[in-house]
Amino acid sequence: MQISRDRILTTHVGSLPRPVDVAELLFAEERGDPLDPAQVDDVFGRAVADIVRRQRDAGIDIVSDGEMSKISYAAYIKHRLTGFDGDTPRRIPADLEQFPGFAAHAVRTGGGTPTHTRPRCVGPIAVKTMAPLEADLKHFHAALRATPAPGAFMNAAAPGVIALFQPNDFYPDDDSYLDALATAMRAEYEAIVAAGFVLQIDSPDLALGRHMMFKDRSDDEFLARIDRHVAVLNAALANIPKAQIRVHACWGNYEGPHHCDVALERIAPVLLKLKAGALSFEAANPRHAHEWDVWTRYKLPDDVVLIPGVLDSTTNFIEHPLLVAERIVRFAGIVGRERVLAGSDCGFSTFAGYGTVHPDIAFAKLAALAEGAAIATERLWKN
Incomplete structure (x- = not known):
């Protein structure tokens, strides 16, 4: 894990806006259209090279491949694992249920909602193919040879977030389903690290799950379930050094009331059980910006x-x-300047072809992140 030893390093959550030709290929794949493998490889390869260059131009230190090949951060697994088919009706978050007028308005004015399928588990979960991941690794390595960066990470879905969006119709209970997912995803996790990248586990289930999957349960029941999610994930990560893992948790990457979000105070003890050298979380939006003080009440392990x-x-x-x-200086004052990496609340293109932040503005925001990190460096190291 990169440490901010002499300056504040910058990163983000992973997904970045896909170019039009990439989005078109992803939706063609979604429809089951025949695709030319050589064309797919060329388009994705060029897109990853460009996205790495744009991150570095904006001043980002620890870069990703932008998740160019994925239609979404969780549904992509249907192309890599067996056992999935069909579609799942969208679960409406509890906050939007309470404001149906706003929810309808957001659909009309926000470019609609993501239209990819979210299949259900209808059979045994196992690795179907490693080829898509191998292509991702190849493209990312090539991009970094052309545009070197101080650090690089690649995203992969947690078992819990796969279960959040792709419900179980096959296994006898949720625990069995989680165990099967963890066993199957272990190969992807270990391959990313073996390729030389930091592994980022995307696990919004640890926060978003409260007002989606578990919205009809109590806080205590939710905490018990995500404690299980963490245990299963940790088991899948058993062969990977903690220092090569970062985990992202969030309350849902959408503009909305978010007044049903579980407080960071409640989930922090569970997050601290994660086998992760870094914890990525929302700290900028109006619902969670005040929660920086939570970290004054919980001792962060020395290796996190x-x-x-x-x-x-x-x-x-x-x-x-x-x-x-x-914002950076505030966190540095709590846990130390070396133990803060400056990031974003979530990705800027969680779903291909859909996002509330315009692509050009997304990169302008990343440039502001880099400029702010430079100012924080002056305050923390030079003064």
């Missing part, structure tokens, strides 16, 4: 760093660099 979101990923406001610096 924080990646607080200092950019909101659901608004086209470009944060002022001084505000970014202020």
Whole structure:
């Protein structure tokens, strides 16, 4: 895990806006259209090379491949694992259920909702093919040879978030389903690290799950379930050094009321059980920006760093660099300057072809992140 030894390093959550030709290929694959493998390889390869260059141009230190080949951060597994088929009706978050007028307005004015299928588990879960991951690794390595970066990470879905969006119709209970997912995903996790990248586990189930999958249960029941999610994930990560793992948890990457979000205070003890050298979480949006003080009440393990979101990923406001610096310095004052990486609340293109932040503004926000990190560096190291 990269450490901010002499300056604040910058990163983000992973997904970035896909170019039009990439989105078209992803939706063609979704429809089952015949595709030319050589064309697919060329388009994705060029897209990853470009996205890495744009991150570095914006001043990002620890870069990703932008999740170019994935239609979404969780549904992509249907192409890599067996046992999935059909579609799943969208679960409406509890906060949007309470404001149906806003929910309808958001659909009309926000570009609609993601239209990819979210299959259900209808058979045994196992690895179907490693070829898509191998292509991702190849493209990312090539991009980094052309545009080197201080650090690089690649995303993979947690068993819990796969279960959140792709419900179980096959296994006898949720625990059996989670265990099967963890066993199957272990190969992807280990391959990413073996390729030389930091592994980022995307696990919104640890927060978003409260007002989606578990919205009809109590907080205590939710906490018991995500404790199980963490145990299963940790088991899948058994062969990977903690320092090569970062985990992202969030409350849902959408503009909305979010007044049903579980408090960070409640889930922090569970998050601290994760086998992760870094914790990435939302800390910029209006519902969670005040929760920085939670980390004054919980001792962070000595081998863990924080990646607080200092950019909101659901608004086209470009944060002022001084505000970014202020947020970074606040966290550094709690856990130490070496143990803070500056990040974003969530990805800027969680679903291909859909996002509330315009692509050009997404990169302007990343540039503001880098400028704010430079200001924070001056305050933390030079003064």
